[in-house]
Amino acid sequence: MTNRMLLLAAILVGMTSGAVAQAKKATSIHGEIVDVIAFVSGSTKQEADAVTKSARAGNPLGLYDTKAKKLYIVGSTEVNKSPHEALIPYIGLRTFITGRIYSRNGINVILMSDIGKSIK
Numbered sequence: 001m002t003n004r005m006l007l008l009a010a011i012l013v014g015m016t017s018g019a020v021a022q023a024k025k026a027t028s029i030h031g032e033i034v035d036v037i038a039f040v041s042g043s044t045k046q047e048a049d050a051v052t053k054s055a056r057a058g059n060p061l062g063l064y065d066t067k068a069k070k071l072y073i074v075g076s077t078e079v080n081k082s083p084h085e086a087l088i089p090y091i092g093l094r095t096f097i098t099g100r101i102y103s104r105n106g107i108n109v110i111l112m113s114d115i116g117k118s119i120k
Helices: 003-015 036-040 048-056 084-090
Strands: 027-035 061-065 070-076 094-104 107-117
Touching: 027 036, 027 048, 027 070, 027 107, 036 048, 036 061, 036 070, 048 061, 048 084, 070 094, 084 107
Parallel strands: 070 107
Antiparallel strands: 027 061, 027 094, 061 070, 094 107
16 A cells, blocks of 8 residues: 555545544535546646556556645545545546545545436
8 A cells, every 4th residue: 555545544434533524425526527636736737647657656646626626635445445436537527426525623524325427
């Protein structure tokens, strides 16, 4: 497992303990799939090929809600399963992800239960 995946796993584990704000029901977020590391380091406009290559290399993917200007790290509801395979076909498209949202110390995570092409 790469250092980046270990970091993401640590974030997700940390999100489940302590004072965590949790959505009581699944919520749908609309936005675009981004490479979290490139996005946070300043590359706000990302080409689909570059994001796909990063995802296949193990970099964490997220959903950027362009309307609310909020980044969500995307996790899987299944233990030890990466959401990458479900996210990759939607890179470059306006997408919705439905799932439970967890937030703590400015970090937002959505545990994906559904994904699709957004019509909004």
